Amino acid sequence: MYRKQIKVLDCSIRDGGLINNYHFTMDFVKAIYRATCDAGVDYMEIGKKLCESEEYTREDYGRWNFCDEEDLRQVVESYECENPPVLTVMFDVGRVDIESLLPAEQSVVGMIRTACYVPDIDKGLYLAKRTKDLGYETTINIMASSAVIETELIEALEQANEAEEVDYLYLVDSYGAFYSEQVTSYLKLYKDHAPNKELGFHAHNNQQLAFSNTQQAIIDGVNLLDATINGIGRGAGNCNLELLLNFLKNPKFDVRPLYKVIQEQMVGLRKQIEWGFNDIYGISGHLNQHPRGAMKQRANAEIRDNCYDFLIDSTAD
């Protein structure tokens, strides 16, 4: 599959940080940055840009949850590259200090993605407008679409469609619940109700379908695709970037630097933290549930593999 407009966004650090509260070392993040540079990836999302609070302290949460400009510069300046990826950070509605955001021309960040649930769409669009005014590329990532009442989703799509400040509008399979036919049907809703927008897609691998659903999104016309190196990401993880680049065939991509950083960095990390498909996540994906219950079970060594018990508990009346 080759289409010139297709762009790929690596969110290894941002989605992977949900596993370890963003406690990646500076060296690890530099290695990931270097790999995305050498692989020809279009965007690299390096973390969330939240503000500190009593709930979100620097002690508990690592620096990639705050993405201070000097930390990001340290990464970017660690490796010279002719066509580096556009650096991206994520906003969560309600946890952001928009007043302290630098104008894009003074920052190494080029794109800000705002994640919001459907009921928060107005707040999300406000943040998109403010970030666009400061000169950033913008996205709105509507989370958990699979668990939203359709009329509510349509209203949000129509609002986003009218918002000039939104460059990309995302379908996010937060619960890893979609089959490919559902990717197609949700994207039809997006195209019908937000025809002005370029679309993005973000998958989760609960049912081993992150990669295939991303392929389906490509077939259905989506041009901005999220993926992560080795599939790192919360719970069952994401679409594997290295598999996706193989599929895309665009000569600008090179998959070898990704396998290099997997061998040198990810293999060791996999011994410390867990991500990827397993039975428990497969069940929660099929049941279209938030992964928090599944993650809780996986975190308990005594019952982490008790998938039958999890199924029975999850489907009790």
Next chain:
Amino acid sequence: MYRKQIKVLDCSIRDGGLINNYHFTMDFVKAIYRATCDAGVDYMEIGKKLCESEEYTREDYGRWNFCDEEDLRQVVESYECENPPVLTVMFDVGRVDIESLLPAEQSVVGMIRTACYVPDIDKGLYLAKRTKDLGYETTINIMASSAVIETELIEALEQANEAEEVDYLYLVDSYGAFYSEQVTSYLKLYKDHAPNKELGFHAHNNQQLAFSNTQQAIIDGVNLLDATINGIGRGAGNCNLELLLNFLKNPKFDVRPLYKVIQEQMVGLRKQIEWGFNDIYGISGHLNQHPRGAMKQRANAEIRDNCYDFLIDSTAD
């Protein structure tokens, strides 16, 4: 997805046996049989039916490589079930003693599947004819289609199409190389050149696409689908039966007994033998290679995770 004609074949023991030379215990096989009974699975493939030779000794190869009638009876008689699956065994061309095969009416086996490569299609069809004459349901599983010259494959398909003794004709993605668009395109070849035949599909999970490719085969009209409990199978393994039953929605299926046997049997087994997706198999699938190189690397503890080295070695001129 619901279509009345769709049938599911569990090949956990037969494909899983390729990992451990068919050294499953009798109790394990009984547990799998019971799970397929309770889950409402249509066929259960319990092993290969090969003959002993100097190369294939009883000492080195477990009993599920030979499937003696008395072993199979021990399994079937261990659990009473109103609608048990049809018991299936596999023939490999060139390793079979057809003369010693009981007539179907004297055996607990109901279906014999003959696996053959394209150059052996005549030998395969001969075995299918002999087994059909003895009263068995039959299949021809054409292996490694992704690595065959198309005109050769077409010739084999046309021969199989003319052979009344073949009940099902299989597309087998032996190397885990297919994307869904290729499943569709190969199945079109099958439908064009073997229009008389019901089709089967057997996937491998090298690129995390076994489940999604099986869905694609269903969409393209295939009515006999291979899968295994927990995805057990050689190398990257197979389509997970439990995920597939969720997708199929047919009320005759019940996924709970599968998760029960996973929790009680597979979790322990996973500590002894390995199957499932990893980077090395992802590379060999993408390169459309026989998994033997990847399996060799996985078997060497020192280099088993060196995916970059494997990629470079596998693509050297």
